[in-house]
Amino acid sequence: MTGENEFRMSVDVTSTEKKKFGNVMIIGLGMIGGSFAKALKERGLATLYGVDRRESELALGVSTGVIDYPAELTETYISKMDVIILATPVRAMESVLTELKPLLSENTLLTDVGSTKGSVIESARRVFGTVPANFIPGHPIAGAEKSGVLASNSLLFEKHMAIVTPLPDSNPVLLDRLHRLWRSVGADVVSMDVVHHDHVLASSSHLPHLLAYTLVDALANGERSQDIFKFAAGGFRDFTRIASSDPVMWRDVFMANKEATLATLDHFTDRLADMRAAIEQGDGASMFGVFTRAKSARDHFLRLLEQRTIGSSKEVRPVSVSVLPASVVKGDISLLGDKSLSHKVITIAALSSGLSEIRNIDLTGDVRITMQAFRDMGVVIEESSVDSLRIHGVGLRGLKAPIAPINVHQSRESLYLLLPVLAGQQFPVTVVAEGGLLNQPMGDLFSLIREMGGEVVSEVADCLPVSLSPNVSLDVSVYLKTASGSLRMAAFLAALYSPEKGRVVQPQRSLSHSDVLFRYFGANMSALEDGFDIKPMPLQGVDVVLSGDEYETVWLVLLANLLPGSELMISNAGLDSVSFAFLSLLKSMGADVTLPVRGQSGLYEGEVRAGFAELHAFELSTEQCYQFRDELPLLCVAAAYAKGESRIKGIGALPYYCEDRVLAIVDALEQMNIVCAHDEGDLLITGGLPQGGELDCAGDDKLALAMFLLGARSQSVTKVNDCQKLLEEFNELESVAMQLGFHCSVTQ
Numbered sequence: 001m002t003g004e005n006e007f008r009m010s011v012d013v014t015s016t017e018k019k020k021f022g023n024v025m026i027i028g029l030g031m032i033g034g035s036f037a038k039a040l041k042e043r044g045l046a047t048l049y050g051v052d053r054r055e056s057e058l059a060l061g062v063s064t065g066v067i068d069y070p071a072e073l074t075e076t077y078i079s080k081m082d083v084i085i086l087a088t089p090v091r092a093m094e095s096v097l098t099e100l101k102p103l104l105s106e107n108t109l110l111t112d113v114g115s116t117k118g119s120v121i122e123s124a125r126r127v128f129g130t131v132p133a134n135f136i137p138g139h140p141i142a143g144a145e146k147s148g149v150l151a152s153n154s155l156l157f158e159k160h161m162a163i164v165t166p167l168p169d170s171n172p173v174l175l176d177r178l179h180r181l182w183r184s185v186g187a188d189v190v191s192m193d194v195v196h197h198d199h200v201l202a203s204s205s206h207l208p209h210l211l212a213y214t215l216v217d218a219l220a221n222g223e224r225s226q227d228i229f230k231f232a233a234g235g236f237r238d239f240t241r242i243a244s245s246d247p248v249m250w251r252d253v254f255m256a257n258k259e260a261t262l263a264t265l266d267h268f269t270d271r272l273a274d275m276r277a278a279i280e281q282g283d284g285a286s287m288f289g290v291f292t293r294a295k296s297a298r299d300h301f302l303r304l305l306e307q308r309t310i311g312s313s314k315e316v317r318p319v320s321v322s323v324l325p326a327s328v329v330k331g332d333i334s335l336l337g338d339k340s341l342s343h344k345v346i347t348i349a350a351l352s353s354g355l356s357e358i359r360n361i362d363l364t365g366d367v368r369i370t371m372q373a374f375r376d377m378g379v380v381i382e383e384s385s386v387d388s389l390r391i392h393g394v395g396l397r398g399l400k401a402p403i404a405p406i407n408v409h410q411s412r413e414s415l416y417l418l419l420p421v422l423a424g425q426q427f428p429v430t431v432v433a434e435g436g437l438l439n440q441p442m443g444d445l446f447s448l449i450r451e452m453g454g455e456v457v458s459e460v461a462d463c464l465p466v467s468l469s470p471n472v473s474l475d476v477s478v479y480l481k482t483a484s485g486s487l488r489m490a491a492f493l494a495a496l497y498s499p500e501k502g503r504v505v506q507p508q509r510s511l512s513h514s515d516v517l518f519r520y521f522g523a524n525m526s527a528l529e530d531g532f533d534i535k536p537m538p539l540q541g542v543d544v545v546l547s548g549d550e551y552e553t554v555w556l557v558l559l560a561n562l563l564p565g566s567e568l569m570i571s572n573a574g575l576d577s578v579s580f581a582f583l584s585l586l587k588s589m590g591a592d593v594t595l596p597v598r599g600q601s602g603l604y605e606g607e608v609r610a611g612f613a614e615l616h617a618f619e620l621s622t623e624q625c626y627q628f629r630d631e632l633p634l635l636c637v638a639a640a641y642a643k644g645e646s647r648i649k650g651i652g653a654l655p656y657y658c659e660d661r662v663l664a665i666v667d668a669l670e671q672m673n674i675v676c677a678h679d680e681g682d683l684l685i686t687g688g689l690p691q692g693g694e695l696d697c698a699g700d701d702k703l704a705l706a707m708f709l710l711g712a713r714s715q716s717v718t719k720v721n722d723c724q725k726l727l728e729e730f731n732e733l734e735s736v737a738m739q740l741g742f743h744c745s746v747t748q
């Protein structure tokens with residue numbers, strides 16, 4: 001017996017104080033096994049025993065405090081273990097399992113950390129006959145190119161994923177323990193099917209290692225190798241870091257995951273051959289396509305990774321905006337393109353043939369989600385500046401199947417545009433979402449897809465995630481009961497995919513920006529009494545300059561109307577018939593506003609000028625109330641500053657979300673000493689001088705803007721809380737305000 005063995009045998013495993021996970025044995029005390037041991041030990045969660053065929057690693061493990069005791073695969077130790085973790089290279093696991101078999105209790109959780117899962121399960125089957133219920137495989141998606149116990153790091157698994165691949169017979173109590181174990185060292189646990197695991201990892205981890213090893217080897221043994229390494233730049237270093245990984249471990253991975261790695265390698269080899277051909281033929285467009293798609297996919301991946309590692313713990317900080325009274329607004333302003341139009345124009349341009357140049361587009365927030373989805377389906381989108389895009393459209397049915405589900409995150413706008421488009425393609429696709437969007441019923445949208453002939457399958461009825469399968473396409477004829485703009489746009493897109501003729505009918509037809517945009521790209525739409533007929537024909541790429549947000553425009557006009565001394569020019573307004581009618585109503589109340597004339601498109605495009613004028617009280621009919629349902633909070637504020645008593649009819653007949661907004665703004669008015677009353681269902685507002693104070697817009701951007709307006713000429717500062725959404729939607733608010741001399745400040 002060596003001295004070390006004497007020490008080992010002197011350990012009394014029965015006397016150990018019981019920790020949360022009891023006695024945990026790591027077999028294979030290298031980088032991963034050591035990191036796991038260290039993480040548990042530092043947190044005081046277990047008593048750690050190490051086994052390794054290299055005595056030196058065990059001695060280092062004890063001297064550096066990674067484990068409590070060295071151990072052996074004997075009954076004395078094994079019978080006392082609560083958890084045993086295999087952390088050797090994958091092909092060594094079978095012999096370890098063979099040694100464990102006669103000693104293992106069914107109450108001990110046996111797991112592993114191997115990079116492949118199918119092979120480990122096969123080994124267990126060969127050794128035990130069937131996979132024992134207490135053997136539940138696992139795999140941390142965290143690591144490094146280093147190996148050995150000295151490279152262990154107790155924080156290695158923090159905010160990384162740990163995959164577990166339970167089998168149908170796995171013991172649920174032990175599975176629960178495995179989840180807790182990984183969570184206790186900071187990992188997020190996900191369950192996965194074994195075959196899926198091996199295919200996914202073959203592409204995301206095994207193939208990159210193979211490429212790095214092969215590249216370094218090929219260059220090291222080729223011509224000019226000395227100079228190649230001497231003059232290698234950072235890119236070479238980044239790309240080849242993982243070629244410093246442990247050769248035994250990686251030989252084992254490729255021996256163990258042969259089928260899946262060959263499949264992904266073949267796919268990659270084909271793509272590499274395409275690139276070779278593109279270079280040989282001087283086909284810059286193909287190269288450019290691959291590079292832009294890859295760049296955007298990687299940037300997107302990095303953002304997701306960032307969200308995982310820091311975003312998950314990042315709290316959303318409440319934002320307030322304070323408005324100082326008695327300021328003026330003066331100057332010329334050009335607003336950034338409307339956000340909803342930005343989503344739409346990307347969609348239409350992607351489905352057109354040829355190049356579209358889009359200027360003055362808002363590329364912030366959710367718009368990037370729509371853009372990413374099209375990039376994931378093969379559309380090349382170049383960002384030529386912060387507010388312009390060059391979109392190389394692929395035609396209505398030219399999208400490519402994405403390699404992963406399309407993620408619309410929390411963007412309802414992206415979802416309503418993408419779903420009908422996806423239903424018109426020839427490939428099956430899954431659409432996933434995040435946060436609140438997962439719980440929202442999507443019955444109206446799903447029925448539309450079914451009308452198109454698409455097959456819609458969702459686990460929870462009418463909710464995301466959803467899988468679509470191509471089917472026979474049908475002519476779409478939609479009657480829109482509600483006035484929802486996003487459903488209307490979805491219906492237009494669905495109609496475009498009709499084989500013969502699509503029809504969209506709506507109760508109150510009015511010309512919108514989306515109709516104009518469709519026509520601009522060449523859609524064949526014939527107007528009906530109450531809607532449109534749409535004939536299927538290809539759309540054609542064009543150049544577009546987006547006009548500013550209509551709500552922001554009317555808000556600015558009203559701001560100038562309220563503040564004495566104001567003089568404002570908005571140079572790129574684009575008003576549809578509703579916002580034009582709204583500004584005309586303000587004019588009839590005495591507002592100083594000059595409106596553009598109606599252009600060929602049917603929209604009122606061009607300059608809007610506004611200045612201060614004393615407003616008079618007004619009366620709004622039930623029809624007007626419905627027509628201006630989105631602008632009502634602004635109208636209530638106009639009434640608060642107008643001379644006399646204004647009357648608004650038909651509040652009770654509004655969609656609930658519009659009515660809620662009116663109720664919230666009435667609360668705010670009353671809080672600011674403006675007299676509001678109800679008379680047989682009509683809302684009465686008597687003009688006065690609001691006094692200022694602290695308001696809450698409950699995260700509603702339209703309400704927030706109305707509340708700023710209320711504070712603009714009030715007697716003291718008005719602070720509006722919960723403005724995060726507003727600043728997301730109107731991210732130039734501060735710069736626009738500064739430019740015009742309107743004093744508002746954002747505080748966190």
Ligand SMILES: NC(=O)C1=CN([C@@H]2O[C@H](COP(=O)(O)OP(=O)(O)OC[C@H]3O[C@@H](n4cnc5c(N)ncnc54)[C@H](O)[C@@H]3O)[C@@H](O)[C@H]2O)C=CC1
Pocket residue numbers: 027028029030031032033051052053054057087088089090092095096113114115116139140141142143144145146147148149246249253
């Ligand atoms: N390196 C990484 O980044 C990651 C590795 N993995 C997996 O974790 C496992 C361990 O990898 P590393 O810790 O990186 O390797 P490592 O080389 O640092 O450690 C492996 C240890 O296992 C010992 N060992 C080998 N055969 C043995 C046997 N028959 N009995 C007892 N001990 C034996 C070795 O002496 C060595 O100390 C592998 O299965 C690998 O696929 C999983 C995730 C990440």
Ligand SMILES: O=C(O)C(=O)Cc1ccc(O)cc1
Pocket residue numbers: 114115140141142143144145205242
């Ligand atoms: O070093 C790196 O970047 C890795 O990719 C680490 C890694 C290696 C093998 C795995 O099974 C999981 C993670």
